[in-house]
Amino acid sequence: MAISSTAPSALPSSSAADAVAKLTAAGAETETEPAAAEAEAEAYERTHVHCVYEAIAPHFSATRYKPWPAVGSFLRAQPPGAVGFDVGCGNGKYLGVNPEILMVGSDRSASLVALARSRCKELQNRQAGAAAAGTGGEARGAAVATDVLVADGLSLPFREHSADFVICVAVIHHMSTRARRQDAIRQLLRCVKLGEAGRTGGQALVYVWALEQGTSRRGWDEGGEQDLLVPWVLKSQQKQQKPPKGVKGEGTGEASAADKSGEAPPTPATAAAPEPGVAPSHTDPVFQRYYHLYRKGELEQDVLAAGGVVVSSGYERDNWWVVAANGLVAHERR
Amino acid sequence: MKVLTLNFLSCAVKSCKSSSDSFPLHPKDAELVSDDVELNQQLLVNLLPRIDWNALRTTSTELGFPQLPEQPPTAEELQADAKMLKDLHTLLMETQINEGKLVCGHCGHEYAVREGIANFLLPSHLV
Numbered sequence: 354m355a356i357s358s359t360a361p362s363a364l365p366s367s368s369a370a371d372a373v374a375k376l377t378a379a380g381a382e383t384e385t386e387p388a389a390a391e392a393e394a395e396a397y398e399r400t401h402v403h404c405v406y407e408a409i410a411p412h413f414s415a416t417r418y419k420p421w422p423a424v425g426s427f428l429r430a431q432p433p434g435a436v437g438f439d440v441g442c443g444n445g446k447y448l449g450v451n452p453e454i455l456m457v458g459s460d461r462s463a464s465l466v467a468l469a470r471s472r473c474k475e476l477q478n479r480q481a482g483a484a485a486a487g488t489g490g491e492a493r494g495a496a497v498a499t500d501v502l503v504a505d506g507l508s509l510p511f512r513e514h515s516a517d518f519v520i521c522v523a524v525i526h527h528m529s530t531r532a533r534r535q536d537a538i539r540q541l542l543r544c545v546k547l548g549e550a551g552r553t554g555g556q557a558l559v560y561v562w563a564l565e566q567g568t569s570r571r572g573w574d575e576g577g578e579q580d581l582l583v584p585w586v587l588k589s590q591q592k593q594q595k596p597p598k599g600v601k602g603e604g605t606g607e608a609s610a611a612d613k614s615g616e617a618p619p620t621p622a623t624a625a626a627p628e629p630g631v632a633p634s635h636t637d638p639v640f641q642r643y644y645h646l647y648r649k650g651e652l653e654q655d656v657l658a659a660g661g662v663v664v665s666s667g668y669e670r671d672n673w674w675v676v677a678a679n680g681l682v683a684h685e686r687r
Numbered sequence: 688m689k690v691l692t693l694n695f696l697s698c699a700v701k702s703c704k705s706s707s708d709s710f711p712l713h714p715k716d717a718e719l720v721s722d723d724v725e726l727n728q729q730l731l732v733n734l735l736p737r738i739d740w741n742a743l744r745t746t747s748t749e750l751g752f753p754q755l756p757e758q759p760p761t762a763e764e765l766q767a768d769a770k771m772l773k774d775l776h777t778l779l780m781e782t783q784i785n786e787g788k789l790v791c792g793h794c795g796h797e798y799a800v801r802e803g804i805a806n807f808l809l810p811s812h813l814v
């Protein structure tokens with residue numbers, strides 16, 4: 354694995370911009386050499402997304418236990434017996450939210466999928482144990498129809514139009530060209546049912562990081578750079594002590610900021626700030642993750658470009674979200 | 688991976704999607720394990736209309752289970768038939784493919800299943 358493990362201070366502020374400029378240049382060649390440009394985008398994401406998640410999986414997972422409330426509501430609103438896919442399921446925290454539906458999670462990271470599987474197993478075993486003991490309680494409502502698999506969001510193995518719904522939370526912003534982000538949405542729409550006369554089709558719920566985070570400590574906002582490398586500092590457990598006085602942090606893991614949509618942006622390397630209660634160390638490896646921060650209206654545009662229609666959309670705590678459906682459905686409904 | 692899940696999967700290769708041979712995927716050298724799962728009758732009844740019955744019949748036979756009837760039971764039939772409920776529960780919810788391969792009937796690509804997890808990442812020439 355080719356992972357940069359330099360301290361953030363060693364990363365010049367121009368690095369992310371350079372990488373992105375290179376990428377944009379690659380994207381511009383699409384018409385002449387689409388295969389080469391695509392391969393370059395893939396290689397870039399391998400280094401700056403896939404390898405990073407493989408490396409930080411346990412640490413990442415430990416900070417990802419709380420379902421994002423709006424996603425939870427969407428899942429609980431599904432009718433009993435619904436079939437849903439969670440594309441980019443990470444550690445699987447959404448898989449057991451509604452025990453009356455089938456949820457199949459996929460992720461590009463085998464390490465995260467293994468963690469998600471353990472989680473599903475645990476739910477299922479708690480259920481079986483409670484049933485055997487006749488105790489019941491919380492475990493009795495635990496989900497049994499959950500499963501996980503390893504797959505790429507642009508080459509999904511799901512039977513076409515077989516799902517009642519799809520969720521895709523904090524995933525599409527990791528795709529490094531607009532064409533790939535739109536293709537990712539197209540793949541989600543291929544998963545969900547088509548509408549028929551008198552019956553609406555399936556819906557895809559998508560969450561992405563917003564550029565407009567004016568109230569957050571990260572300082573990203575309207576008009577800013579949209580393509581960034583965001584560091585993840587892989588802290589060793591022993592080092593999570595009180596920070597020594599006067600030591601300035603260069604970056605941070607996201608443990609203390611895990612109350613977001615399943616993704617809480619850490620401080621970018623170019624504008625580092627110390628995290629209270631977490632002492633940074635020069636020996637902690639830093640992984641640079643690529644992000645495309647969506648500006649207002651951009652997610653809806655991408656849904657339309659992917660052939661979908663926007664059912665509803667909005668902004669919630671540093672994220673843009675959209676509920677999309679297949680275009681045909683809305684046309685027939687009108 | 689549950690047998691239930693297999694009913695919602697086809698080949699990940701884009702050019703295979705339009706071929707009916709890419710679904711269902713065919714288990715090969717499959718090592719099955721059985722989980723102890725509490726029967727949720729309502730969930731089974733509710734899932735039934737989402738299941739591709741023909742594909743399930745194929746999978747069931749390929750995995751060495753008794754032949755399923757040609758037509759799926761109605762919700763009423765399933766609710767009234769304790770044996771069929773138990774059999775379907777065992778097949779769909781409890782039976783897991785723990786090791787082995789899933790093979791596309793169209794392109795022949797084999798997806799590995801290890802420790803219960805199927806891997807659908809494609810080699811670059813198939814993307």
Ligand SMILES: [Zn+2]
Nearest residue numbers: 698703791794
């Ligand atoms: Zn195939």
